[in-house]
Amino acid sequence: MHSMIDLFAGCGGMTSGFASEGFDPQLAIEFDLHAAATYAANFGEDHTLYGDIATVKASAIPKADVVIGGPPCQGFSNLGSKDLNDPRNQLWREYLRVVKKANPKVFVIENVDRFMKSTEFQLLLAEADGGSLKNYQLSFGHLNAADFGVAQRRKRTIVIGSRIGKIELPHATHARNPEIAGLKKWVGTRSRIGRIPEKTTSTSLPESTVEVFGQVVPGTFKGLDIHLGRTPTPLSLERYDHIPPGGGRFDLPDHLLPRCWREKPTGTTDVMGRMRWTLPSHTIRTEFFKPEKGSYLHPQWDAAGKHRVNRPITHYEAARLQDFPEDFLWCGTKIQIAKQIGNAVPVGLARAIAQHLKQYL
Ligand SMILES: C[S@@+](CC[C@H](N)C(=O)[O-])C[C@H]1O[C@@H](n2cnc3c(N)ncnc32)[C@H](O)[C@@H]1O
Structure with missing residues (x-):
């Protein structure tokens, strides 16, 4: 292991x-109480360090095969400094400090797609080029989760650093047009949320708390506990009803357009979008429960108007599109x-x- x-x-x-x-988790560091509580509920409190990475003592960092x-990137300004002592680079200094102590064979960095244009990325390259990561060879690029069988398009920067020989990024297993690439077809939303009841469970979480890290937090919740609905206004419902799968705000008749969109007829194309059953969703962000923030309307919609689910996806559906197991436990407020x-x-x-790395470890 x-x-x-x-x-x-x-x-x-x-x-x-x-x-x-x-893979066997030995240590996880997270300073958001509710995220750390969710982590601990699923993987064990014993190795979950709830706190700021900067306060973690070297003695608390074990050796590990993989980090x-x-x-998180602080910003993407080119004015940022490549100097590790610049306070803006503190999180990177902390990351490198842990890597140095844990001495992993391999480390993997996941970040937003713009990361490769950031100063933080330049800093990382400099560290691998004679700095504290000089024993590591880096591979990096963008990977789209949908290309690996996830029912969601989400493009992220992935960096693999290895001191056991260079490890290239994994190759896609799925593609939008598999007949061209000879791969499997992208997985649609139906595979993850098609069997979840259309009717939501409630508008609020069950009343339940759990003690973790000596504190009481809401949780743990599982499955349909987080299949939470909202109470949209009649106007919102009328808007949702006009939007077919793959459509968005441009499908709204003039009289239903909010003023801000009427005055800004271009840009932000995926807002008020509706998912398709046969394609992966767009990126699930933190406000997936607000249709005006992205393409979050439930994919069920027929032209005849007989069977339409006029609501955004629920927490449970979002978690499934992020590929969390059905029985994953959650802590925190909605x-x-x-x-x-x-x-x-x-x-x-x-x-x-992980599967890819196993071949090398
Ligand atoms: C993008 S999220 C990580 C998501 C995670 N990799 C996953 O797959 O679920 C970044 C996390 O870093 C945490 N974080 C930011 N600064 C931190 C710090 N100084 N110490 C510990 N955790 C921190 C945030 O609370 C946030 O949960």
Whole structure:
């Protein structure tokens, strides 16, 4: 079994994928109480370090085969400094400090797609080029979760650093047009949310709390507990009803357009979008429960108007599109759980990376 450390672990999307491939988590660091509680509920409180990575003592960092997780980017300004002592680069300094102590064979950094244009990325390249990562060879690029069988399009930067010989990024297993690439076809939303009841369970979480890290937090919730609906206004419902699968705000008749959109007829094309059953969803962000923020309307909609599900996806559906297992446990309020789901690495993408690394370890 390969040991691993997850930094900036969130609720554990990345760990979930690695653990399903037999990796053994030894330490996870996360400073958001509810995300850390969710992580602990699923993978064990014993190795979950709830706190700021900067406060973690060197003695608390074990050796590990693999370190995963990427420091959140502070910004993408070219004015940022490549100096590790610049306070803006503190999270990177912390990341490198853990890598140095854990001495992994391989580390994996996941980050937003713009990451490769950031100063933080330049800093990383500089560290591998004679700096503290000089023993590691880097591979990097963009991976789309949908290309690995996840029912969601989500493009992320992945960096693999290895001191056991260069490890290229994994190759796609799925494609939008498989007949061209000779791969499997992209997986549609139906495969993950097609069997979830159209009717939501409730508008609020069950009343339940759990004690973790000596504190009481809402949880744990599972499955249909987080199949939460909202109470849209009649106007919102009328809007949703006009939007077919693959459509969006441009399908709204003039009289239903909110003023801001009427005055801004171009740009932000995926807002108020409706998913399709046969294609992966667009990226699930932290506010997936607000249709005006993206393409989050439930995919069920027929032209005849007989069978339409006029609501955004629920927390449970979002978690399934992020490839979390059905019985994954959640802690926190509705907003906090949504943040954990939207911030996560899709479990299926993490699993594909873990599977790939196993061949080398
Ligand atoms: C993008 S999320 C990680 C998602 C995670 N990899 C997953 O797959 O679920 C980044 C996380 O870093 C945490 N974080 C940010 N700064 C931190 C710090 N200084 N110490 C510990 N955790 C931190 C945030 O609370 C957030 O949960």
